[in-house]
Amino acid sequence: MAYWLMKSEPDEVSIDDLEARHTVPWFGVRNYQARNFMRDAMQLGDRAFFYHSGCAEPGIAGICEICSPAHPDETQFDAASPYFDPKSSPEKPRWLCVDVKFVRKTQLLTLAEMRGFAELSQMQTLQRGNRLSITPVSPAEWDFILERLK
DNA sequence: GCCAACGTTGGC
DNA sequence: GCCAACGTTGGC
Numbered sequence: 001m002a003y004w005l006m007k008s009e010p011d012e013v014s015i016d017d018l019e020a021r022h023t024v025p026w027f028g029v030r031n032y033q034a035r036n037f038m039r040d041a042m043q044l045g046d047r048a049f050f051y052h053s054g055c056a057e058p059g060i061a062g063i064c065e066i067c068s069p070a071h072p073d074e075t076q077f078d079a080a081s082p083y084f085d086p087k088s089s090p091e092k093p094r095w096l097c098v099d100v101k102f103v104r105k106t107q108l109l110t111l112a113e114m115r116g117f118a119e120l121s122q123m124q125t126l127q128r129g130n131r132l133s134i135t136p137v138s139p140a141e142w143d144f145i146l147e148r149l150k
Numbered sequence: 151g152c153c154a155a156c157g158t159t160g161g162c
Numbered sequence: 163g164c165c166a167a168c169g170t171t172g173g174c
Contacts, residue, residue: 031169033169128166131167
C-alpha cells in the first residue's frame with residue numbers, strides 16, 4: 001500500500017468530474033517517470049491526493065483510489081487528441097494509465113498552505129523545479145495532510 | 151554519448 | 163504573459 005499525489009488540470013478533469021463519473025482513466029501522462037510509477041509501483045487500492053494544477057488556486061481538492069492495473073492510454077492512438085503520439089501503436093503502446101475512483105472531495109488545501117508546513121518541506125511535489133504530475137507521498141506526509149483536510 | 155535547441159509544466 | 167526548471171530530440 002502506497003500513497004501518491006496526482007495532478008490534474010481542473011479544466012480537463014476536476015474532482016467534481018471524478019465525483020460525477022465515479023471513475024476515470026488517468027490519461028495524458030507523457031513523462032516516463034510518471035508512467036513508470038503507474039506501471040511499476042502503483043497497486044490496486046493505493047490512495048492518492050487529487051491535486052488541481054494549472055489553475056487559479058492550485059492545491060489538494062480530494063482523494064481518489066487506484067482501481068485498475070496500468071493499461072494503454074487510448075488517447076495516444078487518437079489523431080484528434082492533443083495526447084496523440086504518432087510514434088506509439090496499439091501493438092507497442094508507449095503510454096499507460098491507471099483508472100482511479102472517487103473517494104471523497106475535501107476543502108481545498110492550497111499549495112501556499114502546504115508550503116507553510118515544515119512537516120511537508122521534503123514532499124517531492126513541493127521541491128524546487130519539480131514538474132512530475134505523479135509523485136509518491138510518504139506515510140507520514142499522507143497522515144499529516146489527511147489530518148488537516150476538511 | 152554529448153549537448154544545444156526546443157518544448158512543456160506550472161506557479162505566479 | 164513570464165519565466166525557471168527540466169525532459170526530449172536529434173545532429174554530430
